[in-house]
Amino acid sequence: MVMVILHRSYLRWVTLLCAFVVATPSYAARCGGDFNSFLASMSADAQAAGISQGVVSAAFSGLTEDSAVLNFDRRQRYTFNKSFEQYVSTRVGSGRINGGRAMLQRNAALLSSIEARFGVPRQILVAIWGLETDFGVNIGKFPTIRSLATLAYDCRRSDEFRAQLLDALRIIDRGDVAAADLHGAWAGEIGQTQFMPSSYLKYAVDFDGNGRRDLLHSAPDVLASTANYLASYGWQRGKGWEPGSPNFAVIQQWNKSEVYAKTIGYFATQLSHAP
Numbered sequence: 001m002v003m004v005i006l007h008r009s010y011l012r013w014v015t016l017l018c019a020f021v022v023a024t025p026s027y028a029a030r031c032g033g034d035f036n037s038f039l040a041s042m043s044a045d046a047q048a049a050g051i052s053q054g055v056v057s058a059a060f061s062g063l064t065e066d067s068a069v070l071n072f073d074r075r076q077r078y079t080f081n082k083s084f085e086q087y088v089s090t091r092v093g094s095g096r097i098n099g100g101r102a103m104l105q106r107n108a109a110l111l112s113s114i115e116a117r118f119g120v121p122r123q124i125l126v127a128i129w130g131l132e133t134d135f136g137v138n139i140g141k142f143p144t145i146r147s148l149a150t151l152a153y154d155c156r157r158s159d160e161f162r163a164q165l166l167d168a169l170r171i172i173d174r175g176d177v178a179a180a181d182l183h184g185a186w187a188g189e190i191g192q193t194q195f196m197p198s199s200y201l202k203y204a205v206d207f208d209g210n211g212r213r214d215l216l217h218s219a220p221d222v223l224a225s226t227a228n229y230l231a232s233y234g235w236q237r238g239k240g241w242e243p244g245s246p247n248f249a250v251i252q253q254w255n256k257s258e259v260y261a262k263t264i265g266y267f268a269t270q271l272s273h274a275p
Contacts, residue, residue, distance in 0.1 A: 243258075
């Protein structure tokens with residue numbers, strides 16, 4: 001009985017301690033509460049991470065939450081509730097296949113150079129490019145810093161998106177893309193094949209040789225960076241990508257959804273066939 005009493009007392013003490021910690025301003029600023037306090041907390045984290053004050057101040061100036069981002073976030077679990085047959089029929093039709101073949105021809109020399117360096121087939125790269133943004137046409141219009149700040153402020157996945165927000169600031173700080181140009185999908189994906197900021201920092205390459213890794217405007221950087229991503233996860237040069245193969249598992253590192261990965265593979269296979 002004494003042990004039970006002590007146990008209950010301990011639990012009561014832990015509960016009170018947790019309530020105190022959550023109530024303190026430093027904790028509350030990490031998500032929820034006052035948005036400006038949250039931004040001040042993020043600003044301090046960014047400066048501690050070595051990001052310049054000028055970049056942080058410019059990025060956060062006048063920043064507000066984006067309710068549309070939160071609405072998209074709440075609905076995302078319904079994205080892949082279709083079978084592969086249902087999904088692929090809406091994403092890979094004759095128009096997109098013809099567009100992909102045109103891109104293969106237009107970028108033949110570039111794709112040959114990328115394939116020689118990274119070992120990833122051009123059809124896979126063009127399939128991803130087409131599915132993600134219609135070959136760079138629809139990269140998204142959401143300001144990336146605002147989207148990531150909104151999701152980091154929201155307490156559902158705050159730590160995950162705080163890290164992505166810091167990485168987006170690093171992309172600006174190292175000069176790859178200007179803050180005003182940094183826009184993309186609602187969840188913070190950037191560029192013509194939709195890299196999250198953490199992947200952008202890790203896998204983006206300057207393939208056009210202009211000194212910047214620009215995944216918004218430079219097709220050479222976009223396609224080479226996508227190949228670098230897949231190669232880094234173990235793409236096997238000269239091998240196929242059918243479901244169950246090692247290369248299909250690499251495609252699933254790009255997107256965990258089996259339906260989406262199979263759609264990439266199907267699209268690439270159609271591009272491999274002569275028209």
